[in-house]
Amino acid sequence: MESSAAILAFAALAQPTRLDVFRLLMEHEPDGLPAGEIARRLDVPHNTMSTHLATLTRAGLIDAERQSRSIVYRSRLEAVRALMSFLVKDCCGGRPEICAPLIADLSPCCPPQILVAREAARD
Template identity: 45%
Template sequence: MELMAAVTRLSALAQDSRLSVFRLLVRAGREGVPAGEIARSLDITPNTLSAQLTILSNAGLVRSRRDGRSIIYSADYGGMSELLVYLMEDCCQGRPEVCSPLAEAASRAACCNTTEEGIHQ
């Protein structure tokens, strides 16, 4: 991942409602959530949600698909994984105790215990 892509993704997450939307989508899993349900769950007006989803999508953190009349949004786990790896790739510098709390947290997370197409979910 290049520096500017990481900055774009971090910038997209650096706002409270976008971070809330992203976290909701991560929890929802690959099946995603309809836009209307996101708006209701987070008490965000539809036009504001649309702008927030566009920013997250342009940053490579959210995907969308049409299902009948609904648009379903889901987290882009590949984009999220790339960002996390970028942030962590130089973490330890020979000192594993620096990253061990993160490795322990990842090993406890149910989503991190399975893979699909070589990408940790």
């Protein structure tokens, strides 16, 4: 990941509502949520939510897919992985024993093969 893409992603997440949206979508992987449901759950007006969703989409953190009359949003797990890798790429000067606890904290919910399978199923 290039620095400019990481900065764009961090800028998108540096706003409370957008951070809440992103975390909500991560919670609802792999199914995602319709835009109206996201707005309802976070108690944000629909037009305001549209702006936040567009910002997250432009930053490459989420994708939108039309399903009938709804637009369903999902997190882009590959973008999350790239962003996390960008942050820890040169972790601890190449001394894995120092970085091991940090890396372990990044994978508390799912082993990596499950994430890869989810991404493959989505494509």
